[in-house]
Amino acid sequence: MTALGSVLDIFKYRRKETFLHSLDPRSKFLLLVVLSVASLALNDVFSLLLLLTIEIVLLAISKSLNEWIRSLRGLAMLLLMIFILNFLTLPSGRLFTSITMVLRFVCLTSAFSIFFLTTTADELANALEVSGVPREYSMMFTMSLRFVPSLAKDLQTVIDALRSRGLELEGGRIKERIKNYTHLLVPLIVYELRRSLMVAEALEARGFGAVKKVKPYVELRLRRRDYSIIFISLAGLFMLLWFILSGRYAMFTSAVRYLFPEF
Amino acid sequence: MYLVDLRDIYFKYLGDEDYALKGVTLTARPGEFILLAGPSGCGKSTLLRVLNGLVPHFYEGEFKGEAYVAGLDVRSTPTYALAKHVGMVFQDPENQLFLSSVEREIAFSLENLGLSRNEIKKRVNEVLEIFGLEHIRHRAPYELSGGQQQKVALATVMALEPQILALDEPTANLDPLSALEVLTLVHGLVKKKGILAIVVEHRLEIALRFATRMLVMNKGHIVADGKPEAILPQVRHLIGYPPVVIAHLLLSRKGLAGDGIPLTPEDLAAKIIEVVKWRR
Ligand SMILES: Nc1ncnc2c1ncn2[C@@H]1O[C@H](COP(=O)(O)OP(=O)(O)OP(=O)(O)O)[C@@H](O)[C@H]1O
Numbered sequence A: 001m002t003a004l005g006s007v008l009d010i011f012k013y014r015r016k017e018t019f020l021h022s023l024d025p026r027s028k029f030l031l032l033v034v035l036s037v038a039s040l041a042l043n044d045v046f047s048l049l050l051l052l053t054i055e056i057v058l059l060a061i062s063k064s065l066n067e068w069i070r071s072l073r074g075l076a077m078l079l080l081m082i083f084i085l086n087f088l089t090l091p092s093g094r095l096f097t098s099i100t101m102v103l104r105f106v107c108l109t110s111a112f113s114i115f116f117l118t119t120t121a122d123e124l125a126n127a128l129e130v131s132g133v134p135r136e137y138s139m140m141f142t143m144s145l146r147f148v149p150s151l152a153k154d155l156q157t158v159i160d161a162l163r164s165r166g167l168e169l170e171g172g173r174i175k176e177r178i179k180n181y182t183h184l185l186v187p188l189i190v191y192e193l194r195r196s197l198m199v200a201e202a203l204e205a206r207g208f209g210a211v212k213k214v215k216p217y218v219e220l221r222l223r224r225r226d227y228s229i230i231f232i233s234l235a236g237l238f239m240l241l242w243f244i245l246s247g248r249y250a251m252f253t254s255a256v257r258y259l260f261p262e263f
Numbered sequence B: 001m002y003l004v005d006l007r008d009i010y011f012k013y014l015g016d017e018d019y020a021l022k023g024v025t026l027t028a029r030p031g032e033f034i035l036l037a038g039p040s041g042c043g044k045s046t047l048l049r050v051l052n053g054l055v056p057h058f059y060e061g062e063f064k065g066e067a068y069v070a071g072l073d074v075r076s077t078p079t080y081a082l083a084k085h086v087g088m089v090f091q092d093p094e095n096q097l098f099l100s101s102v103e104r105e106i107a108f109s110l111e112n113l114g115l116s117r118n119e120i121k122k123r124v125n126e127v128l129e130i131f132g133l134e135h136i137r138h139r140a141p142y143e144l145s146g147g148q149q150q151k152v153a154l155a156t157v158m159a160l161e162p163q164i165l166a167l168d169e170p171t172a173n174l175d176p177l178s179a180l181e182v183l184t185l186v187h188g189l190v191k192k193k194g195i196l197a198i199v200v201e202h203r204l205e206i207a208l209r210f211a212t213r214m215l216v217m218n219k220g221h222i223v224a225d226g227k228p229e230a231i232l233p234q235v236r237h238l239i240g241y242p243p244v245v246i247a248h249l250l251l252s253r254k255g256l257a258g259d260g261i262p263l264t265p266e267d268l269a270a271k272i273i274e275v276v277k278w279r280r
């Protein structure tokens, strides 16, 4: 539970005063898309290392390096697995490819973590609304993020209640276990239904649904810093595409393979 | 003109055997602080839900009787329209606060009404000031203490400038001091703005001092209605006595305190001083 918790920490918003935190969610989203495309498109150790360096710089700018390092430690087992599985199953060029896979995974997670560490759920919802998504749906989105910790807490409550009545969830044979988990599921669903009723009540009591078109309190505005990030992201994307489409990237990777044949 | 005018209300939740409200008649005016008490399951929450139309619009069931709130017919007015007139706060802050900062939380209610951005900003600032929340306006609600969270919940509905506040066990999750603070705040709003507050509270020792009127329910009926001092003895079997009344009972039996029911420790002290002075 705690290991999973620390991994999820990599995506949990922290309020801080930094350049990235102050950006419009839409420009950060573009940055996320470009970084993700790059993580997936690149497939050699050197360019992925370069990408990771850029991401680390971004994480440093958003003062989130500590959270990132802590979560990577939580992910260590998974990374090791990715490495070992690749290493054992690949026919040739095993070391570099395995490292590439691990690096790609780290780059992709980091891209998402840069976004989610610096963007709140309601900023996101706000961005969705501005883009024309109806308020009901953007609210659904906010809520589903907002109530993840509550769900985790409720799950623990139900587990504790079952334990105190002598039901052990771990151990036993598979069939036994599956049966035990249904004992867990039923009260949990009842619990969450009750909670959702209370939430819906509170929403109604605050006038939710009174008008269709609302004016969001926080006005999303693209400022100069947003335009600079958008420009840099797009420039990066075009450079990447040009590099790949012109065949230069293929030349580069084969050169790497030629230089380090034994890996 | 009554702010709340309920006439012979019956309500049965869909799928329930028995009525949750059985012939409830109630009128209330601005400036009242009504304490609503009664054993668990007697229908207190259901009664509050009638005030903002959650019953019968959100909770379906069999509804009989006439209900007018702020001059609107509850049966034909949707909850979001009643929300402007009735501010409802519930027991658990966790299920009432959704957003990432106190300020946005308050703005959310106002956004729902479709107000202009300037009007929203103005009201948010006003409410933050009234509730003393300016210093935490950028904090996330889930980082706050329970007492602060309930204050925020109160602020979110007060931003709609309702004439009625309906609070369903607003202090159930709070320590006594925070509970006192929240209710003091409500009391202040009743005094200053002349709104009507209807508060469900189990902790009589904290709430009684504010109540101008007390309602006691049992099994869907209102069984007592009046000044707390007057009706407490009638309903002792249902809701018990708060500690200060018990202490007074013991003291007055020994002739150490004056007559009448004290609602606060200060009242009790005064009654003791009264007797002691006289003895000298
Ligand atoms: N959503 C619901 N669906 C069906 N029945 C309900 C629902 N809510 C309440 N009831 C029933 O209506 C009756 C009155 O409940 P209500 O919640 O109003 O009592 P209460 O006085 O608020 O109790 P408590 O002090 O425990 O909060 C109870 O018998 C209860 O079982």
Ligand SMILES: [Mg+2]
Pocket: B044, B045, B046, B168
């Ligand atoms: Mg109740």
